[in-house]
Amino acid sequence: MGKLKLSKTTVERLQPVEGVQAIYWDKDITGFGVRVSPGGSRSFFYQGRLNGRAKKITIGKLGRITAETARKEAKRIASMLELGQDPTRKKEGKAAGSTFGDLLEAYVELLEQQGKVSAKAVSNAISKDIETAFPKLWKKPANTITLDDCMDIVGSLKDDGKPRQADKVRSYIRTAFSEAINARGDVNMPASMRKLGITSNPARDMRKVKGSSNxxxxxxxxxxxxxxxxxxxxxxxxxxxxxxxxxxxxxxxxxxxxxxxxxxxxxxxxxxxxxxxxxxxxxxxxxxxxxxxxxxxxxxxxxxxxxxxxxxxxxxxxxxxxxxxxxxxxxxxxxxxxxxxxxxxxxxxxxxxxxxxxxxxxxxxxxxxxxxxxxxxxxxxxxxxxxxxxxxxxxxxxxxxxxxxxxxxxxxxxxxxxxxxxx
Missing domain, CATH: 1.10.443.10 (Intergrase catalytic core)
Incomplete structure (x- = not known):
């Protein structure tokens, strides 16, 4: 397929490909593209060179940012690279302060990289039940999240009469922390996961939600x-x-x-x-x-x-x-x-x-x-x-x-x- 103008309408119409991430490039902004996961989520990125070395930078997912915002960010990144400046240097310098939201988004990215069709459903649940419902926890540094924080999220869903969803979210949080710990020694993990610096899993001891599989x-x-x-x-x-x-x-x-x-x-x-x-x-x-x-x-x-x-x-x-x-x-x-x-x-x-x-x-x-x-x-x-x-x-x-x-x-x-x- 030839290059496209990655507008809101065009990106929403792109179809996922079974088992692989499909990549589409913008016809106007060289290096600007979008990844479509098998599960249907769409992530914008920019690929260019900094001092002769290839550099690929994730911009964000459709839904969290608009296509127009992604285009503006791609142009900004392109300008910085052309001037020999690293657009990610400031962000990487704050790796130790990566938020709970950064961790969960990195977990979704890992699922997409693995070709999991569940990635879209996981992303939707995380967005609704954590980002929207607990915005303060979403912005809290990941390495300061406690068992009580995790219990607040899962307990809220259980108290609302949603035991199955509560157990799913419990599993997502627990697995996200576990994968982030493993990523520290695994170069095959996404860079977003490796850079989190997570060393402990506060959700490790959370018990399965009763009634979640009735x-x-x-x-x-x-x-x-x-x-x-x-x-x-x-x-x-x-x-x-x-x-x-x-x-x-x-x-x-x-x-x-x-x-x-x-x-x-x-x-x-x-x-x-x-x-x-x-x-x-x-x-x-x-x-x-x-x-x-x-x-x-x-x-x-x-x-x-x-x-x-x-x-x-x-x-x-x-x-x-x-x-x-x-x-x-x-x-x-x-x-x-x-x-x-x-x-x-x-x-x-x-x-x-x-x-x-x-x-x-x-x-x-x-x-x-x-x-x-x-x-x-x-x-x-x-x-x-x-x-x-x-x-x-x-x-x-x-x-x-x-x-x-x-x-x-x-x-x-x-x-x-x-x-x-x-x-």
Missing amino acids: AKDRALSLAEFRAYWKHVQGLPEPKRSLALLHVLTGGQRQQQLARVTLADIDRDAPSLTIWDRKGRRAKPRRHVVPLLPEALEAIDKITGGGEYVFSCDGGLSPVHMAYFNDQTKGICAAMQEAGELEGEPFTAGAIRATIETRLIAKPYSVSSDVLAHLLSHGMGGIQQRHYQHHDFFDEKLDALQKLHGMLTQPRGKVTAIRGRKRA
Whole structure:
């Protein structure tokens, strides 16, 4: 792509690229550019030379500064470099006084550098729940932040009846300090993180917020699950095929499903590939999910001229998590009205928990090892990385066949489907 004028409208229209930071250059100001992370955040920077040596300077993120402000700052930086002056010297001289806000913004930058799609959500939460809610703490030197300061932030969210969000923010603060400590000896970390000079973690001893994961503890009974499946069958397209595909792929994480493209579908050995980026892994792990014939039919019904599989506009854009959640909420309400709900209302995340709970129980008795591979959790250990090379494809296929039989055959009878083609 050629150079663009990085105005507010142009920058907002730039699309993220899966797995990498995309860089766009301004056509008028040489050296002025913007980085677009896989998660969608946009950071302005200037790249030039000071006394013959390359120098790259971060200006700020769109939202915290405007595109017009970034352009003015780029011109100022360019002028200083031309005069042989270092625009960052004063800032670096105050490294010991880096603020709590500097630390949290550096943590977001680290997530973006690692290609984490969660970076945008983390940035939004930090901005809303810390910067806006606690402006004095945001400006406080990072190395003077105490456990009590952290408790004020997290406790406020918990007291407002938001235990899940409170625990997320607790995790962000704790991890930000931990990464800053590690960055002191890691040249691979962003410069913004290495220069913070953090030596202790005041949030280290903060306990997990009770009630933060209650929604995920809900698993539908077999009767409820079959009722859910019945309601899915009655949905209009593309809702029906999207919900059906979510179940028949084993209840994979919604954010990961949203990133699946047609290029990730293998029709010869029917399967879809998910590039699992969760956790602290620097590179995504390849996660292959077998596809039943019914799943392939659903894919054919919802795909079109675009690239995305889990889409409600023919593949032009991926569905948002809110789409899945609203759809599940509607089915849950219909089940409650029909007297089919045996327990508390449930969320989309409960479908994943239900699939694992029902498959591990008799008469299906799918092993926890197979379920771990099917649902892609707990796969980062030494044994998995270095010693276990079996891909569990046929075992995962068998589990999905049992899942389909559970929903369509009252007695749980499973009809065998041949495995994948082998070379």
